[in-house]
Amino acid sequence: MVDHRFKWDAHVCLPISVATDVSDLLAYLRAGVDFISLNIGMCMNPLSQIGPVIDHFTAAIAATPGLKLVGSVDDLEPGVTGVAFDLEGARPLQGRAEAVATFHAQGVRMMHLAYNRNNEVAGGCHDGPMGLTELGHDVVAEANRLGILLDLSHTGEASSFDIIAASTRPVVYSHANAAALHGHARNISNAQMRAVAATGGVVCPTGVGKFMGLDRAPTAQDMLPYIDHALATAGEEHVGLGSDMWFGQDGVDETPPPDPATGQDFDPHYWWPEAFDYDHSASAIGGGYLAPEEWDVLPGLLDDHLGPRIADKVLGHNMRRVAAEVW
Ligand SMILES: [Zn+2]
Structure with missing residues (x-):
């Protein structure tokens, strides 16, 4: 392999379904990406x-040559795309801090405590102000x-600062852009970025067009102002990349079943409120994310823009350092 550049995508998404074809992830192998969460x-x-x-x-990744489920940075292999799982929010813990260990045993290596809305653990970014609860501290x-x-x-500002204060390990924003460049409630303040850096953690600008004021999929070039x-x-030392790429798959339905705690049917308008600029028309779903192929373009672009020393840090070395420290 000639001049391989270490690349880490801090957050990607497949349909949440047992019918999902994981081979879509091989696009990252073709783009020379070493790890995806x-x-x-x-x-x-x-x-x-x-x-x-x-x-x-887990089974499908194990059965796919070129992909490998990893539990630590030492498990990464040249020429293979390592995968670890992330959980976006604490509601699946069902109110039990002990459930974190179950997810860890199943390969989860990164988690949010809230997803857009408040829950029993922490506050979300599209809900009223709320700090970390006692359960959240646990x-x-x-x-x-x-x-x-x-x-x-996806976490609210007050809970973000509480988590930063409570955590004894570095914390990250795996996919979040600067509110200073585009005013969206999913984007984050300069103070939030600095506070994460002070933990030793990393802020990963994300390739979601909506959070950049674009109505199309961003290109690698579009990422530069955010980087x-x-x-x-x-x-x-504190910048990485998290595309938030979502692979839609024809015929694969990922609609959640009714909430077991409330009996309520899944309501997309609650989780992604129109008031925060979410479009629920079918034509608007998908297509708005930084594609895996852009990872082929990023090294040259960042080398020209930042020089190879800083480019390497952003492409993956900073996230690898934090993962090696925490996992
Ligand atoms: Zn997300």
Whole structure:
């Protein structure tokens, strides 16, 4: 292999379904990406849905040459795309901090405590102000103990600062852009970026067009202002990349079943409120994310823009450092 550049995508998504074809992830192998963190569920996905999806993803990844489920940075191999799981929100813990250990044993290496809306653990970014609860403190301690990276994407500001203060390990934003460049409630303040950097953690600008004011999929070039802003604000040791790429698959339905706690049917308008610029028309879903092929373009682009030393840090070395420290 000639001049391989180490690349880490901090967050990618497949349909949350046992019918999902994981071979879509081979696009990352073709683009020379060494590691991806793969979403296995959000706050709206009950445990009855997530458990079988984890089993399916685990078996399918094991059966796919070129992909490998990894539990530590030492498990990464040249010429193979390593995969670990991430959980977007604490509701699937069902109110039990002890459940974090079950997810860790199943390959989860990164988690959010809230997904857009408040829950019994922490506040979400599209809900009223709310700090970390007593249960939330227990969940942070358990994630720290086990070696799960805490991720503040989708989390409300007050809870973000509480998690930063409570965590004894570095924390990250695996997919979040600067509010200073585009005013969206999913984007984050300069103070949030600096606070994460102060933990030793990493801020990963994300390739979601909506959070950049674009109505199309961003290109690698579109990422540059967000990378520049994160570098200027958090510092060169504290910037990575998380595409948030979502692979839609024809005929694969990932609609969550009714919430077991409330009996309510899944309501996308609750989780992605129109008031925050979410479009629920079928034509608007998919197509708005930084594609895996852009990872082929990023090294040359970042070399020209930042120089190879800083480019390497952003492409993957910073996230690898934090993962090696926490996992
Ligand atoms: Zn997300």
